[in-house]
Amino acid sequence: MGIKAAAGKKAPSQKAKGPHPTGQDPARVREIVKHLAKAYPEAQCALKHSNPFELLVATILSAQCTDERVNKVTPELFRKYPTPEDFAALRPEVLEQEIRSTGFFRSKTKSILGSARKIAEEFGGKVPDTMQELLKLPGVARKTANVVLGTAFRKATGVVVDTHVSRIAQRLDLSRQKTPEKIEQDLMRIIPQSQWIDFSHQMIFHGRRCCTARSPKCWSCPVENLCYSEEKTV
Ligand code: SF4
Numbered sequence: 001m002g003i004k005a006a007a008g009k010k011a012p013s014q015k016a017k018g019p020h021p022t023g024q025d026p027a028r029v030r031e032i033v034k035h036l037a038k039a040y041p042e043a044q045c046a047l048k049h050s051n052p053f054e055l056l057v058a059t060i061l062s063a064q065c066t067d068e069r070v071n072k073v074t075p076e077l078f079r080k081y082p083t084p085e086d087f088a089a090l091r092p093e094v095l096e097q098e099i100r101s102t103g104f105f106r107s108k109t110k111s112i113l114g115s116a117r118k119i120a121e122e123f124g125g126k127v128p129d130t131m132q133e134l135l136k137l138p139g140v141a142r143k144t145a146n147v148v149l150g151t152a153f154r155k156a157t158g159v160v161v162d163t164h165v166s167r168i169a170q171r172l173d174l175s176r177q178k179t180p181e182k183i184e185q186d187l188m189r190i191i192p193q194s195q196w197i198d199f200s201h202q203m204i205f206h207g208r209r210c211c212t213a214r215s216p217k218c219w220s221c222p223v224e225n226l227c228y229s230e231e232k233t234v
Helices: 026-039 052-061 067-080 084-088 092-102 105-122 142-152 163-171 180-190 193-209
Strands: none
Touching: 026 193, 052 067, 052 105, 052 142, 067 092, 084 105, 092 105, 142 180, 142 193, 163 180, 163 193, 180 193
């Protein structure tokens, strides 16, 4: 029959839709985790903070904004308003002006003031350290809660799935899901819990430095030999 498909038979598709047979293979996942850890040993949260509350505020501000921009705004903000009670007493118009340059400042103001008030009134002025309680804060979803729990409390309760982690998880075929919640479930299933915190930081570093949204720098990628993404540039 040679290399051509037999008459009447459909040639196999080059883009199989089902799960890739090796995409989540434990040995392959282990290799990816190992190479990313080796490539980015310094990976950590880039948001400036000195306590869990500052990290919470900075993480809320970082939505749809660069960490660099957030880091320009927060030092002065935390100097003027050092505690959740200080934020809770603020009028929304005042905070809106303070954080305007981070974008989406009205909804971020709502989340920050709502969270500060709840922390001041219901949690004794301390950021709670459980997923269940953090999710009760206005505007706090799993991504923000995972950042706070992992970085401020070193509690591995999940994998931070931001835009970088979503993109790379799909390119590396670690997940074929579309929503952050479902991608996180996939990653939690295949990555050992002891690695969740560092893996999240390493994926974010990889997304910023190498596996960028446009024109990824595949020639310098530490997991290039494990990647079969159609978006590869080599
Ligand atoms: S080879 Fe390219 S597309 Fe694949 S993970 Fe590396 S940088 Fe991203």
